[in-house]
Amino acid sequence: MLKLKKLVKTYRTGDQALKAIDLEVPEGQVLALIGPSGAGKSTLIRCINRLVEPTSGEVWLGDIELTHLKSSGLRRARREMGMIFQEYALVERLTVMENVLSGRLGYVGFWRSLTRRFPQSDVDEAFRLLDRVGLLEMADKRADELSGGQRQRVGICRALIQNPKLLLVDEPTASLDPKTSRQIMRLICELCAERGLAAIINIHDVALAQMFVQRVVGLRFGAIEFDGPPDALVPEVLTTIYGEEDWEATIKKVEDDDTEIEAAE
């Protein structure tokens, strides 16, 4: 469904953030992207929807190659790719409903987008999504009245109302406490399963990734160092991705924390 071929990104500063990445993501697969700070995770996600322009290589979404698309073709292709951000990227002074509906801006015509008048079917779908993520009661609240976890749920609804084939998720839990992080990761993965959606989730928390996804890709210095199932992420593999560390202690500690959270839920 998504295929990256020899994808390279070299920033103007000379930083080679991606070194000829080859990656294939089949339909409906949820993949976690891990790796140390500066490994190229955000760059990879942003090169797919061209928020960052790749230097060379190809990005195929189905049978469309994205790197050469001009404005209208790119706009159409971007509808297929919902994005979820670490800092939610909501419009603070707008309501929850308005923020969710803004996910439809790629579909409505120019004049409608200016006046933000959306078809009733979009409004109905927004209510359905808000209900699904437990925010129905919040539809008329302003975004700046919400907690971090609630904001991220709005961000998820805004991405889903696009009716995408692929979710690009950039550190969705980095600003959240451990329990809310788990709830958000679970929600994203459940929604992907319900809708047959593929997702690439850039995530720092390895234990959280292991808990919820079917496949983990580890980046280091802009190259793929590991690609496999979560239970193959043994300490030796983590060392090749992140460098030397006492992984046994880290893994154990996280597992202990989970048990506590599980018991509290």
Ligand SMILES: Nc1ncnc2c1ncn2[C@@H]1O[C@H](COP(=O)(O)OP(=O)(O)OP(=O)(O)O)[C@@H](O)[C@H]1O
């Ligand atoms: N706009 C930019 N201009 C120049 N260099 C950049 C830019 N954005 C990222 N880089 C560089 O590209 C490399 C990859 O950065 P990127 O943000 O993709 O890594 P990351 O794995 O997402 O890191 P983090 O986990 O800290 O967010 C780093 O060396 C970074 O300094």
